[in-house]
Amino acid sequence: MEKALEINNLQFSYPGKEVFRGLSLTVEEGTFTTFIGNNQSGKTTLIKLICGLLDGQKSIVAGYAYVNNQRIHDNSRFFGVVFSDVDGKFLFDNVYKEMAFPLENLNIPVDQIENKIIEIAKEFGITEMLDKKIEDLTTSEKQELLIAISLLHDPKVLLLDNAFSMMNQKSKEKILEILKARIKKDHLTVILTTMNLEEILDSDYTYVLNNGNIVMEGAPLKILKEERLLNQVGLELPFMIDLSLKLEFYDLITGVITDMDRMVDTLWK
Amino acid sequence: MEIILKNVGYHYKNKKYLEKINLKIRSNVITGITGDNKTLLVELIDALTMASYGEIKVGGLQINRENLMNVRKTVCMIQQKPMDQFFTTNVKEEMEFLIGRLDYKNKNIHKKMRDSLLIVGLNESYLEKEIYQLSSGEQKLIQVAISLLYNPKVIIFDEPFVELDYTNKKKMIRLIRMLKDRYHKTVIITSNDSDLLYMLTDDLVILKGNRILAADQTEKIYQDIDFLNHNHVEVPHLALFTDKARKKNVKLSYHKDIRDLIKDVYKHV
Numbered sequence: 200m201e202k203a204l205e206i207n208n209l210q211f212s213y214p215g216k217e218v219f220r221g222l223s224l225t226v227e228e229g230t231f232t233t234f235i236g237n238n239q240s241g242k243t244t245l246i247k248l249i250c251g252l253l254d255g256q257k258s259i260v261a262g263y264a265y266v267n268n269q270r271i272h273d274n275s276r277f278f279g280v281v282f283s284d285v286d287g288k289f290l291f292d293n294v295y296k297e298m299a300f301p302l303e304n305l306n307i308p309v310d311q312i313e314n315k316i317i318e319i320a321k322e323f324g325i326t327e328m329l330d331k332k333i334e335d336l337t338t339s340e341k342q343e344l345l346i347a348i349s350l351l352h353d354p355k356v357l358l359l360d361n362a363f364s365m366m367n368q369k370s371k372e373k374i375l376e377i378l379k380a381r382i383k384k385d386h387l388t389v390i391l392t393t394m395n396l397e398e399i400l401d402s403d404y405t406y407v408l409n410n411g412n413i414v415m416e417g418a419p420l421k422i423l424k425e426e427r428l429l430n431q432v433g434l435e436l437p438f439m440i441d442l443s444l445k446l447e448f449y450d451l452i453t454g455v456i457t458d459m460d461r462m463v464d465t466l467w468k
Numbered sequence: 469m470e471i472i473l474k475n476v477g478y479h480y481k482n483k484k485y486l487e488k489i490n491l492k493i494r495s496n497v498i499t500g501i502t503g504d505n506k507t508l509l510v511e512l513i514d515a516l517t518m519a520s521y522g523e524i525k526v527g528g529l530q531i532n533r534e535n536l537m538n539v540r541k542t543v544c545m546i547q548q549k550p551m552d553q554f555f556t557t558n559v560k561e562e563m564e565f566l567i568g569r570l571d572y573k574n575k576n577i578h579k580k581m582r583d584s585l586l587i588v589g590l591n592e593s594y595l596e597k598e599i600y601q602l603s604s605g606e607q608k609l610i611q612v613a614i615s616l617l618y619n620p621k622v623i624i625f626d627e628p629f630v631e632l633d634y635t636n637k638k639k640m641i642r643l644i645r646m647l648k649d650r651y652h653k654t655v656i657i658t659s660n661d662s663d664l665l666y667m668l669t670d671d672l673v674i675l676k677g678n679r680i681l682a683a684d685q686t687e688k689i690y691q692d693i694d695f696l697n698h699n700h701v702e703v704p705h706l707a708l709f710t711d712k713a714r715k716k717n718v719k720l721s722y723h724k725d726i727r728d729l730i731k732d733v734y735k736h737v
Contacts, residue, residue, distance in 0.1 A: 237633045237634075238631075238633070430634050430635070431635070433633030433634045433635055433636075434633075434634060435634045435637075438663065438705035438706075438726070439705070441726055442709070442726060442729075442730070445726065445727075445730050446730060446733065449730070449734055451733065451734065451737055459705075459708065459709060459712060460712065462709075463709070463712045463713055463716060466713075466733065466737055467713065467716050467718050467736075467737070
């Protein structure tokens with residue numbers, strides 16, 4: 200498999216505060232990787248470094264080129280980025296115009312732009328949202344829209360910084376299905392940072408960050424079983440995962456069940 | 469110290485935020501307040517905001533403008549954003565400022581400062597620290613330590629758990645329990661986290677719109693799931709799971725700890 204992203208000995212500090220002291224990792228193409236950690240663990244800084252908003256001093260290689268903030272326009276087609284905050288992320292008042300803008304910037308002919316937008320809207324099931332005003336959308340819909348926009352230019356790597364934080368459960372599941380389909384079909388690479396341990400279940404590989412260091416890495420299920428270490432870095436198992444793992448320990452169920460109705464049905468048929 | 473609200477309301481610019489609130493908060497228990505305008509309600513008890521009409525009594529003390537100094541000595545409020553509440557930048561200065569202001573006479577004032585820090589689980593070295601350099605969890609603990617200097621009978625925590633990670637959350641829960649059990653304080657907590665309220669509080673008040681929807685013992689309220697669902701109130705996971713099982717004719721009991729629940733499930737599978 201090709202490497203989508205390689206980080207070698209990354210060092211970074213804000214004035215007066217050191218964040219990363221030699222972080223190294225690789226992300227393979229066509230995988231879903233998650234980073235978990237509490238506040239101050241360096242998740243957002245890492246995403247900003249990867250997409251070139253902050254300068255990683257040639258320690259980050261994406262595709263075939265170094266990422267640094269002088270060369271951001273070379274990388275902009277390579278990455279799609281969504282941050283958790285939805286305020287101030289929109290330039291227009293209308294959903295369609297907002298979706299057309301990044302494509303216009305890439306010099307794509309008008310008729311192709313329209314086709315592309317309709318295609319994406321169908322994929323996300325947001326066709327009826329296209330002629331709405333941005334201000335009429337709920338926060339959850341805004342986050343959905345931002346993810347849809349980030350995929351418009353067919354990026355190789357999608358970076359989601361806690362991008363499900365305000366999304367409702369239904370939309371979250373829908374988006375995860377879309378992303379999984381794209382990973383399979385187009386070899387999209389998805390990198391997600393989160394504080395919610397339920398969100399790592401669908402990923403292929405998980406890193407636990409604490410104070411800029413990787414304290415644990417591996418398959419998500421393996422990580423969830425290390426409850427004590429997760430607690431030490433300030434993370435809490437969500438109720439359904441906690442319940443699943445403890446019931447599995449007593450051989451009452453197999454695997455993790457996050458839906459409560461399904462859990463009750465599995466236990467008492 | 470018992471708190472009684474008789475026909476209390478709060479209006480502002482023709483908007484009715486609270487209407488005809490009749491409430492009795494029991495002495496020496498932990499009472500949770502959840503729902504709309506919960507912060508406003510506790511502000512009325514602490515006289516940070518004055519009620520538009522009605523009567524509030526803490527013990528024998530009438531809450532009004534003339535009694536302000538006595539109210540401050542009886543009721544202490546730990547606000548959600550701790551930095552809003554400090555006057556100086558240094559922990560020791562802050563303590564001395566408060567002692568001077570409340571005209572507090574005690575020869576052993578340094579011992580008292582150390583002791584109150586020890587109660588909240590911080591050591592003497594914190595006396596010399598600058599407040600803005602502490603984490604928000606520590607700032608909240610400092611606030612409690614400061615309030616313990618003048619020994620208030622009622623302590624109100626406004627959203628004590630937001631922004632706290634797992635470790636600090638556990639510390640805060642332990643402290644709140646200790647304030648009730650060992651120091652016989654009347655504790656009021658506002659929160660929207662139903663799991664925590666279920667685990668921690670003895671009594672619960674649910675506000676909806678500008679009225680009280682329910683006020684009773686926490687267990688009684690949280691085990692009436694149909695009523696809560698009907699009114700769109702968040703239900704604790706533990707109670708919800710038991711309810712779902714009971715609807716399938718499995719005779720589970722209600723538990724406040726996940727380990728007890730699992731033992732019970734094990735018996736019934």
